[in-house]
Amino acid sequence: MFQYRKVLEMRSDGFSLRSIRAATGHSRQKITEVIRLAEKKEVTPPLTDEMTDKWLEEFLYPEKTMEGSGYRPIDFEYIHKELGKKNVTLTLLHHEYEAQCRAENAIPYAYRSFIRHYRKYAEKHKATMRIKRKPGEILEVDWAGSTGSLIDRDTGEKVKVYVFVATFPSSQLSYVEGFLSMNLTSWITAHRNAYHYFGGVSEVLVPDNLKTGVQENTRKQLVLNPTYKDMANHYGTFVMPARVKYPKDKASVEGSVRTISTWIIAAMRHTQCFTLKEWNDVAKEKLEEFNHRDFTKREGSRWSAFLEEEKSYLSPLPPTPYQMSEWLTAKVQPDYHISVKSQFYSVPYEYISQQVDVRVTDHLIEVFYNHMRIASHSRLYGKYGRQSTSRDHMPENHKLYTDQTPQNAIAWAKGIGRSTLQVVELILKNAAVERQGVQSIFTLKKVLRKHTKYELEKACQTVLDVTKRPTVSLVKTALKNNQKQKKEEQMEKAVDKLTQNHGFTRGANYYGGRLNDE
Structure with missing residues (x-):
């Protein structure tokens, strides 16, 4: 069997390909292939005891375990990579695998066998490689343990700058911003600016259990700060705080915090800033340099990985930013x-x-x-x-009171008649203050509960015939007098009707009398 373990360990110790070939007896071409494949799959010494030559062969060449079976080999690397994408499942990938087999007239593995082979591969793969998060699924946020500083112009003292960090686990793209405190306003502002920087929103937001964001986080209950919850609802994301004493729940941001503490906070140690804006302007330059720096173990940078793999999976920003x-x-x-x-x-x-x-x-x-x-x-x-x-x-009764304005009073009077309008205008004109006149007209309106508009108009005319300073009391008196006069007239008519003789006139002949001779 090929001595995979020895080849990798010798290469790690700095031996040349020629020395490895002499020690193992394997061809230089095969040794180079194994070394490149191990680097691609991130298998580097020190190797664990379970990583025997057979284990390494199955991991580096999983298709070999399936040769001679008559079935079409499964591309495990492709399967593992596709599972890292949003909404992709093994059921979907097996369906696509079967379709490809039909197109090539090959025999596909059944679903259960497909799952069994992949799990066997994944056990080794996950044990040795960093597990990627699905693009756009999670954004991890936290305050950096290290702080920056700026100089107070008046006293010359150093003022602490607390650094907010947000990181996407998949692409490792980060956002950084400094604040003079870690209160709720700073916390919400940092999230809002981070979303604007990324140009989208993740499905899940993973913060630490700080009191500004999480009031209680137990197995039975999760209570978020109302403002933090309101902000999450505005952006359409779900807050899932890291479990207490489980830093691996937000391992990406923990790692980014350490890196940012070096490349941004420590790199600014000799920079003198006198305002928070100056500090953030410099930090922004350092952040851009950090996000565009090439990876050491894969191609591209955090920014390119974000644009290619992650940004399309983010939810769009709402039309307006969240208002604190x-x-x-x-x-x-x-x-x-x-x-x-x-x-x-x-x-x-x-x-x-x-x-x-x-x-x-x-x-x-x-x-x-x-x-x-x-x-x-x-x-x-x-x-x-x-x-x-x-x-x-x-x-309703309060509405009636508040509706009383000079304009409304005049509009109401116009609907009654010319005399009523004149009375209302004179009351408003003669009142000591506007509110007093309006209150008087409000009282005048109430007479319509017992009298008709015609009666009110007639009473106003009566009052205007005797005075040019009408009052509500005079109008009420006129109404009462008019009503009394109306009743008297009605009584007179009734008496006249009773006294009128509406019978037939009978002559003397009706009673047996005689008419005079002509």
Whole structure:
């Protein structure tokens, strides 16, 4: 048997091909082929005890174990590579393998045999090679353990810069940004800028269990920070925090953090920056150099691998970037308003005394009850106690009151008649303040609950005949007098009707009398 193990170990120790040939007796061509194949499959010493010559032969030449069977050989390298792509399964690959066999009039392996041979290959393959993540599936994020620094212009002291790192496990493309704190605002801003840099969104987001993003992560329950969850929903990604004390759950970003600590943070140790923007501008240059640097064990760079293998699998960015928000709770007061940051916002009056959730952004206030949005307002700033009230949130009697404006009052009076319009205009003109006049007209409107528009118009005409300073009291008095006069007229008509003789006139002959002789 070929001495695979000895060949690889001698090559690792620096022996030439001629020396290896002399020691093993194998041809130089075969030795070169084995060495290249081992490098391609990333099998390098030190080798484990289980990696015997037979094991290495099966791993390097898996097709040899299938020769002589009469079946078409399986291209295990192709299968393993394709499985790394999104939504590709062994069932699909076996279906394609069968189709290729039919086209070549070859005998295909049954599905169970196909799976068995691949698993046997994969056990060795996974034991010796780095397992690739599916492109675009996961984005790992974390704060770097090392910090950068900038110089305070006033004191000359060094100020810490906390470094955010995001990495795609498949292509190893990374994003870096510095912040002066590791609070929630910095955390959300870093994600938003990272997505913009990548030009897309991964299916899954894997952060550490820091309190700004994850409130609780146990086997039974996962509770995310509401703002972090809201951001993930905005970008259509799913947050799956790494398990506590399991750094391998985000091994790619852990590795990138170490590399970035060297090539970006440490490389900037002699650079003097006085503002965070200056620090990030330099870091951006270092990041581009890092992402475009050639790989040592494969062709291309992180950037080229991202463009070729990963970017097409990312979900598109939403039309607008996520807007930073804060979540609060509030109780709806009897006046159907809630207090947020010393300002007041209305909600539908049906929710009085209920507890509601409030999402606060720089420009918007959104109110939720049982995860259903019930109100939204533009955010108020400035003087304490300002109000934003929606008419749709009011009870009907409140709507009637708020509808009272001089313009509405005049429009209403026009619908009644000319005299009513003149009365309304005089009341508004003679009022000490506008609100007083509007309130008077609001009271005047109520008379229509008991009287008709015709009666109101007639009463206004009566008042105008006697004064040019009409009041609501005078109009009500006129209505009462007109109504009283109307009743008196009705009584007179009734009496007249009763006193009229509507019978037949009977002559003397009817009672037995005689008529005078002519």
